[in-house]
Amino acid sequence: MQTLLTRAQVTLLNVAAAVAILLTSVQPAPADEDKTVVFVCQHGVVNSQMAAAYFNKAAQERRLRFKAVSRGIDLYRSVPVRIRDGLTLDGLEVANTPQQLTLDDMTAADQVVAFDRIPAGRRGRADVTYWSGIPLGIDDYESTRDQIVRRIDALIPALAAEAARDRAPLQLEAKILLGDVRGRIDHLAVDLKRQRLFVAELGNDSIGVVDLAAHSLLRTVGGLNEPQGVGYEPSTETLYVANARDGSVRLFEANEYKATGRIELGSDADNIRIDAAAKHVVVGYGDGGLAVLDPSTRTKVRSLPLRAHPESFQLEPDSGRIFVNLPDAHAVAVVDGASGKQLANWPLDKGGNFAMTIDRDRGRVLVAYRSPTELAVFSTDGKPIANAETCGDVDDLFIDAKRERVYVSCGAGYVDVFEIDGSVYRRMARTPTATGARTALFVPEMDRLFVAVRAGPAGPAAIWVFKPTP
Missing domain, CATH: 2.130.10.10 (YVTN repeat-like/Quinoprotein amine dehydrogenase)
Known part of the structure; x- marks a missing residue:
């Protein structure tokens, strides 16, 4: 990026910048808060401000829980009038007060996008995506804006997919191979x-x-x-x-x-x-x-x-x-x-009641049918409480008391996850596994769900390890 500051101006701003850094460095976002995208340019007042502003607009429109901020490598204290006016014409404001990029920013960010090369001492171990070839916005605002928006439009779907994976109630953590094992796998x-x-x-x-x-x-x-x-x-x-x-x-x-x-x-x-x-x-x-x-x-x-x-x-x-x-x-x-x-x-008026578990906290017995595929909930004296459609060829189900969930393991190639809301059992996710993977074991002491996958199109026989979230 072209240099916008004289050495004297930079020197005069050092103290104020240091205070701003201490007060406003990016902090790691808790699981239930917005994630952070850090846009970086040379002075933190032109392309990074434009990118952060247009990104936040796009994220809000798509209800994506990401927030963008702007950072500079060699900080300039004010956003040029040309950039402010351009954003204003599009109904936007600058993303934040100009701030110096810190190593803490890089560590805490969920995504870093830079228009200029970040020195190794500021980068740490963070992965950086460089958007090169984009002109300086103060010289050609409209062209710069259009190129940035096109890059944002390409970035948003990838972040949305990542956010969806992060929100999934079961995260695949590992696949443990079982060796040369053929045929059906039963209980664990x-x-x-x-x-x-x-x-x-x-x-x-x-x-x-x-x-x-x-x-x-x-x-x-x-x-x-x-x-x-x-x-x-x-x-x-x-x-x-x-x-x-x-x-x-x-x-x-x-x-x-x-x-x-x-x-x-x-x-x-x-x-x-x-x-x-x-x-x-x-x-x-x-x-x-x-x-x-x-x-x-x-x-x-x-x-x-x-x-x-x-x-x-x-x-x-x-x-x-x-x-x-x-x-x-x-x-x-x-x-x-x-x-x-x-x-x-x-x-029972339905067939294939192979799987069962007890919800000891609520005094309920849960039974899964195969014909038709259904999860049924009874009191411990046999009175029906609830039912819900579930995946096919069920062989195991479990209560996750910590999260108030039910995990249903199905040979159709899924684990259905239900949330318990009083007497309502609402499916919140259908997690893919593999055809024939119908047996499983949830171990509360380890906070893991282990699914047995037989050898087949999904690969060799293995135990798939799922970590419940949050």
Whole structure:
């Protein structure tokens, strides 16, 4: 840019500029406030002022939560009359009092656009987009304005897309490859102490052990028979694996994953839940039963009979009740975990009730149907509260109590995110995953949602790690 100042003028302005810098440096914007675009030119009074003013107008018209400011490399204290008049004719004002560019400005900015080269000492590690070839606005205001506006029109869509990603309630953080794993992947469990995720690789007859701290596969445990359910029992540091093909529950110690036991249930061992309060492991199996296992003796202590094969079931520790999805019976059974007595049967008018969770804070049971695809909410005594359309082929759903949300994992290739507003469940986002990725695990202690993605068009078998926001 052409120099607009004499050395004497610059010297006279040093003190005032320093005070302005201290008072007005850009501060990092909190998540719920506007993000900042810093436009930089040589003196901070011509092209950067024009760009900031026209950008703010465009951002406001498009309801984009970005605010632009102007900064100068060698500061001049006033905006030339020609620039003020040009902005006024377009119904605009200067963006801000002329201010010196600081390293803090660069660090805090979400986007930096410069018309002139920024010295390395002022730039830091910030990424800078240079708009070169644009004439000085004081010489040819209209031409400069038109070129700047065209650049802004190209910049705005990119920022809008970035803002939409930032607002998404689930952010894809990582993809952890599972190695050469083929076929369907079923349920997941976690060892919080070691930060390890266990993946039931049903179609591969194996269990994947993932190191969550390192975002890598630690090992694969083979020799299983269609593993469906997994559960980690922390008091004995034992991994439980339920196998569909032979009905066995295999036990492994949690360091080297050596086999330490086997419990035969007859057929179709499926979902596993850890009852920490009662110090039991509960496994759904066969044509209709829940097996209660004692971790200390590694034996089955009793069976709770059911009318049909249990799919997802949830424990209510305070009451000792167990809520059980029975899709073949089109019902939810409520069972007393201690006595095995069936306390209630909720008949359902829809099919495919495989997924279930409990909202303990609100005293509600959530069930997801596959036919038709719907999320249904009940009180714990079976009274309907709400329903909402959701994605297809649901297999898991979870409550995020911190954010008052529901996550619904679907084999159709999405995670639906619902916000809870009293008795209303409103879908706020549909996050893409991959076809067939229907099983997942939300771990509140780690504040992460893990989605199991089988090998296919989306790539090799992997765990996709989603971070909820804000």
